[in-house]
Every structure is written in structure tokens, then in C-alpha cells.
Amino acid sequence: MRSLTYLGGDNLLVLGQVYGIYSDMEPLDYLSIASVKYGDTNYDCNHIWPFNITAIAVVSSNRIAAAADYKRLVMWDGMSGNSVLWSVTIEMPQYLAYDAECGLVLIEKGGSNIVSRAAKDGKVSASAPAPFKVLSQPVGTSGNGLFMTGDGIAAIIDKGLAVTAEYKASWIGKDALAVSGGWYVFVSSSGRLARFTVD
């Protein structure tokens, strides 16, 4: 089991691992929805899901984006078992994040390019070189932009993928962790913790 994400209502998103499909030793990833009330899956685990899932981003309770080997980037509706709303065959992104302002944002491998896609159909909204090498998981800020960190920098980008605000400090490194509370973000790195107001 890799992670659990509460989606609201009776639904708990499970990013899990199963053994024994190709090998008893090497697990494969899957996504499913578990019932909070009963502790079982409301919808059967989909056969096509058990693959290497490198990133997920919850857009809403019925739109869950996943970067997975078998179809690269897919939007799963989460509530209808096998229903994939759309998929695009692309290089597997390094990070996947969602913000209401920016849409679904993919940081390409190496952290040097950013692409935003519309959550409804997956079409590219904007694409740009990253203003700096993105080194850790970006976080949404409830429509105030996407918060990203790199070596010595934290920044917020808008829907055009332009930097709207930035903070430079040597203590922000590749170990940085960002946790979003919506209009504020905590960043932990190099033994320090900072709070940023982003609205």
C-alpha cells in the first residue's frame, strides 16, 4: 500500500500494490476506491491499472489523473470502475500536480519543462521551459497558482506558467517538501520549516 487519499463521502482513494501478476517478488501498482464504511472496494479493481504508477493528482472526487506505464497519462473518473475519461501518450512526467488556476500541470523528466493540460479533455493549455529545475513535488494553492521549489528557490506560477512570485534562499534544496493548506504553504528543507502566505 503506497498511499490513501480521502475523496469525501464514502470514498477513499487507494494507491496500492499487488503481487503475483508477473512476479511474486515485484509488485505492480493499482488505483482503486475503497469504501470508508465497509473497508472494501466499491468498484472492482481494474485489470488495466496494475502497472507502474509514477504520479497521481486528484482533481476532484471523480477526476483522478495518473501517470502510468500502460497509457502514460490518463484521467480516471474514479467512480465508474474502468472508466478512463481521456488518455494521452506522452513521456512519463516527473511530477503531476493540480491547481484550479493552472489546471493539470506536468513537470517533465529532469524538471526542466512544464506543460499544463485541461482537466476536462487533456488538451495542452500552455507549455514552457521551467523557470528553474523543479526538484520536488509541486502543490496547488486553491486557485492561487502552483507552488514549486528548486535549488535555492520557491516560486508560484500562474496559468500561463509564468512566475508570479518567488523567494530565493540557499536552504531550499532538493530535499524540499511542500505542504499546501490552500492559501498558505509550508516548505521544509535542510532542517528548516517556513510558512508562506500565497493569496
Added chain:
Amino acid sequence: MGEGEMFIGVRDRIKIAAAISVSLFFLVLAGPVIAGKTDLVPDWVIEGVSTVRPALTGDGGALAMVGGALVRISKDGSTVWRWDPGKEAVTSIAGDGAGGAWVSQGRRISKISPAGKLSWTYVWEQKVRSMEPLPDGRIAVASERGAVLISSAGKFLWLYDPATGCDT
């Protein structure tokens, strides 16, 4: 000097230079704003924080491991309470949205009250990988090969076992 010619004296030159300097100064200050970029200034920065992912308290503050203790930090950066987890390493933290917390250490989960006191401890069969709080005070816990739901009183509610839960 003929008609129409202009003479710029030393005083005028100084005035012009001063005007240009002032203009440049304000241009430098306003440049980022004109370009749509502003400074992102931290509200506060504290030191001595471990690599365990911090958690939200729900009121704008955070929970983090600082100096070996679990610390509830208010939104203005002050310490609300500290809780000593003992020697076993803390592996994850979750906030209950009311100022309390859950802490995992290996297979053990501890609930810390909003006052910073230990409420209960629950020991599961497997190591905890992550915790997901529910709004009603229950906590879902991901372990190596399954998930458990624990009540707000620290009682086992169910086990989600992928071996059966995903059996199609």
C-alpha cells in the same frame, strides 16, 4: 552662444542626473511588479526540523518534528505544545484539524490531543507507511500490504486487504 542654442550648466546637469537616478531607483523597485513578479516572503522560518513531512493543523498552523519532539506550531510561528515521542523514530505525522495529531513510529500509531497529551496508542501488525485523516476523527492507515481504519477512540474498525478487495 547663438539664439536657440541651449546651455546646460553644472547645476542643471546635477538636477538631470538626480532625476535620472531617482527614476532608475523607482524603476528597479517597480520592475518586478511591472513584469508581474513579486517577492514571496516567508511569514516565518524555524530551524531544527526533521525530514518527516509536516502536517497541517487546520487553523493555518503546522505539526512538525522539531528537535526530536512533535511540535504544534501556530500560524504566527510560535510553539503551542511539544510532545516527546521517545526514542523510536517518527515516520509520519497527520493533523486532526482541531489542533491534535497522529504520529506513527514503526507499527505504532499514537493520538495526541489538541492539548498536546497522549490520548491513545494503537499497534498494527505491519509498519505504517502513511496516514490519512478523515473529517470525523477517524484515521485511515496505509501499511505494507493493506490499510486499516481506526476510530477516534483508537479502536480497530476494518482492514482493507488488496488480496481480496481487488479480486475481480
